[in-house]
Amino acid sequence: MGKVSRRNFLKDSLLFASSSFFLSSEYITTSANAFLAGQKEGRNYPSYLKLEEKGILSERIKKLYSIYESCHLCPRDCRVNRTKGEIGKCQASAKVKVSSSLPHFGEEAPLAGKKGSGTIFFSNCSLRCVYCQDYKISIEGEGEEISDEKLAEIMIELQRRGCHNINLVTPTHYTPNMVNALQKAIKKGLRIPLVYNTGGYETLETLQLLDGVIDIYLSDCKYMDPKHAAKYSDEAYNYPYQVKIALKEMYRQVEDLKVNEKGIAVRGLIIRHLVLPNRIAGTEEFLKFVAENLSKTSYIHIMSHYRPEYKAIEYPKIARRIKKSEYAEALGWAKKYGLNRLAK
Numbered sequence: 001m002g003k004v005s006r007r008n009f010l011k012d013s014l015l016f017a018s019s020s021f022f023l024s025s026e027y028i029t030t031s032a033n034a035f036l037a038g039q040k041e042g043r044n045y046p047s048y049l050k051l052e053e054k055g056i057l058s059e060r061i062k063k064l065y066s067i068y069e070s071c072h073l074c075p076r077d078c079r080v081n082r083t084k085g086e087i088g089k090c091q092a093s094a095k096v097k098v099s100s101s102l103p104h105f106g107e108e109a110p111l112a113g114k115k116g117s118g119t120i121f122f123s124n125c126s127l128r129c130v131y132c133q134d135y136k137i138s139i140e141g142e143g144e145e146i147s148d149e150k151l152a153e154i155m156i157e158l159q160r161r162g163c164h165n166i167n168l169v170t171p172t173h174y175t176p177n178m179v180n181a182l183q184k185a186i187k188k189g190l191r192i193p194l195v196y197n198t199g200g201y202e203t204l205e206t207l208q209l210l211d212g213v214i215d216i217y218l219s220d221c222k223y224m225d226p227k228h229a230a231k232y233s234d235e236a237y238n239y240p241y242q243v244k245i246a247l248k249e250m251y252r253q254v255e256d257l258k259v260n261e262k263g264i265a266v267r268g269l270i271i272r273h274l275v276l277p278n279r280i281a282g283t284e285e286f287l288k289f290v291a292e293n294l295s296k297t298s299y300i301h302i303m304s305h306y307r308p309e310y311k312a313i314e315y316p317k318i319a320r321r322i323k324k325s326e327y328a329e330a331l332g333w334a335k336k337y338g339l340n341r342l343a344k
Helices: 006-012 025-040 048-054 056-070 148-160 172-188 204-209 226-232 239-254 283-293 324-336
Strands: 097-104 117-122 166-169 194-198 216-220 265-274 299-303
Touching: 048 056, 048 172, 056 172, 056 204, 097 148, 117 148, 148 166, 148 172, 172 204, 204 239, 216 239, 226 239, 239 265, 239 283, 265 283, 283 299, 283 324, 299 324
Parallel strands: 117 166, 166 194, 194 216, 216 265, 265 299
Antiparallel strands: 097 117
């Protein structure tokens, strides 16, 4: 996120989900013309338009919604029937729940640009980290249930305000709603890149259903040690295994981050890694993994802003901020493995 917590940042933000607006035919026509002009000039344009044109998006939506009947969207593999009101680890129903949405200027520079990243914060989360800065949203579930149609309207409103992309924060457990809303938004004139902003706890199946849907993956890599993942993220012992598979698949789909002539991201992978006290995050192993399995030109944000929020004070190893020496150590490891494309 940046140096401020999402929860504090959202206090003064606008909740688009509770607002309404009129989308003019003139605006839709302008968006479509801009897309066609960019296509003629050979510029990158959202990959999801190709899937919609070929009729593939509808097939993906159908497959994704069928997963709700025995939910395994994430590696928790709860197998609950969310269409009948059953609740799994993430505590989410089959109806999408949004905490807030706004042009966000605290994201990485290629996403935020001058007009902001069009960020939609989804409620609930399957990881349930004990140090989560946004626990009111991700664990306590603050937010408002909305229809997929309303979610599509939010996307269009963010585009109307000039945002460079649609940034879907913690979307995994609502992937069917998200893709369904995307299709509705396309028909309303959506033409900007889609960012999948995830904690990295993904299944290969879900990611493969997003192939061609997502332009930019923005993924965390939290741990490299199963025992730390289990201790600090509610028994998610398989996180290191799953995140490695997920990052490889994301990279296969979109490769290194690409930006336009203004430095704005149009496609690719951004990886975030939050340095935790006492080497809990496994930073050196993470950086070595990226260098050896993805690319030495991967765009990486090594984050230093950890602070003991939520229940972290109850866990001695993470009950303090990181030291300057710990962050310097992380940067040294990046240099050691030849990773120089770091967010600043």
